[in-house]
Amino acid sequence: MQLLKDMIINKGKVREGNILKVDSFLNHQMDIKLFNEMGKEFKRRFEGQKIDKILTIEASGIGIAAIVSQYFDYVPVVFAKKTESLNLDKEVYESEVHSFTKKKTYKVRVGKQFLNEGENILIIDDFLAKGCATKGLIDILNQSKANLVGVGIVIEKGFQEGRSVLEEMNARVESLAIIEKFEDGKVVLK
């Protein structure tokens, strides 16, 4: 997706440890026009697939998934929660996720009433690196016996194992931009 690739090249910043910062348009400040273009592209990639619901994870996935829903007939968007909210019902599916960025393991939870057997689910998230967060979402989805239609990722770190981890779980992965490598502090896209 060219618009996204241009923004990654022009506005992304590579920090120490090869961390790509895209917080000026993706995960701190959000470019809603870009998100709409991403929605159109995900629709094109998953054309003809029946989608009943979108599943994502707080916080960065939420805004993307909300806009993407509009291109899939405004299906409900469910976001997995990372913190134990006093407001969350006891009846939840949960899975453990390790974040290498934040260097900690946390639980993700989805209220059982929001994922049902046989529902067709599209997972949307901002990043795919080692695949830990998405793997947690698929684990939750499997507990609910919903069907995974596919995983829509905005930026994939193609040099990490996320894609193969998910494909081993029989997930179809569609990424709008794939980073081949970092070179001299710059992003090289596929």
Add this chain to the structure above:
Amino acid sequence: MQLLKDMIINKGKVREGNILKVDSFLNHQMDIKLFNEMGKEFKRRFEGQKIDKILTIEASGIGIAAIVSQYFDYVPVVFAKKTESLNLDKEVYESEVHSFTKKKTYKVRVGKQFLNEGENILIIDDFLAKGCATKGLIDILNQSKANLVGVGIVIEKGFQEGRSVLEEMNARVESLAIIEKFEDGKVVLK
């Protein structure tokens, strides 16, 4: 806003301690059609006001603010972060917020480059109760010398002090639904 009021009455659940759960359409599963209607209504309330940017707070505010932006000429949406991300730049505005729901105090942060002097900001959030989170956002906004155009709230607990706290800070508050009280485990709206 009648559609929202109907959903609160029909789908909201009142739990022990007078906690209103609206997680089937607002803050765990998100009803994107409803969010679009909310966007239209916020536009009507703030008609004629110049808005350069929307400011909200993770996690529940993000989806709402993303959709609302589409009714304000797709202005950028910035969400304040609650956790100290290793990815967050050191140059941040920050403020402390106490959450009575979660019974803890946490810091909220916005990267300095995302709020600029003289920008006209609309704050959007899902709930207004005691006003703590919104007060934190206004504090951050004041540090940046941006202008606060107003605060758009989806559900206000009208029996708590949030509105007066914000109005004392010279904020214009527009709530789409106002809870007058809880009575016999039911919501009574204004």
